[in-house]
Amino acid sequence: MKNLNICIDIDGTITDAYYWLNITNKHFNKNITEQQVTKYYIHEVMGIDAKEYEKFYEQNKIEIHSEQKLREDAQMVIKRLSLIHNIYFVTAREESLTMFTHSYLKKNDIPYDDLFVLGSHYKVDKARELKCNVFIEDNYDNAIQLSTAGYKVLLIDTNYNQKPLNENIVRVYNWKEIYSIINELLLQSEAM
Known part of the structure; x- marks a missing residue:
């Protein structure tokens, strides 16, 4: 039997947080740097209308997501975690990207028990279900x-998530730190 149920977001969490920057800068003729990405929503960062960004994204989503590089140590840590824990990817990506996302995870040799492509940023119900x-x-x-x-949340540090945290959120800076914290959580759950 596996120990913990670990839910993991994909974009910006297992992948580089600024994966979309080059292609988006090029398309909108901007020169935004990673340091200037202080908001989560890309149209706000770019200073463009949401509809304009949505049209660009719809036409370029496969290329945008295909070029995503994994964060350092993400694959290694997820592989180790998957040996004794359930790994569930829970992403806000639109449902049309389900097969593409399965392929991306397989291509990058990332093990998982299941993938949930919600098409929404609201993840509480899925966390509860899992x-x-x-x-x-x-x-x-x-x-x-x-x-x-x-829910206990490990918030991976980015320029766009610098607001104050509550007691259930721990800011983490890399995947090795995530591995260490999950091991501590496992020890705590076993002690109960």
């Missing part, structure tokens, strides 16, 4: 929703 013990996320609003609902 009996989530810890949720790894990069979106500040998602982290607040999940933590307020009682």
Whole structure:
């Protein structure tokens, strides 16, 4: 039997947080740097209308997501965690990207028990359904929703999630730190 149910976001969490920057800068003729990405929503960062960004994204989503590089140590840590824990990817990506996302994870040799492509940033119901013990996320609003609902959240540090945290959220800086914290959580759960 596996120990913890670990829910993991994909974009910006297992992948580089600024994966979309080059292609988006090029398309909108901007020169935004990673340091200037202080908001989560890309149209706000770019200073363009949401509809304009949505049209660009719809036409370029496969290329945008295909070029995503994994964060350092993400694959290695997830492989180790998958040996004794359930790994569930829970992403806000639109449902049309389900097969593409399965392929991306397989291509990058990332093990998982299941993938949920929600088409929405609201993840609390899925966390509840999966009996989530810890949720790894990069979106500040998602982290607040999940933590307020009682879930432990590991918020991977980015320029766009620098607001104050509550007691259920721990800011983490890399995947090795995530591995260490999950091991501590496992020890705590075994001691109960």
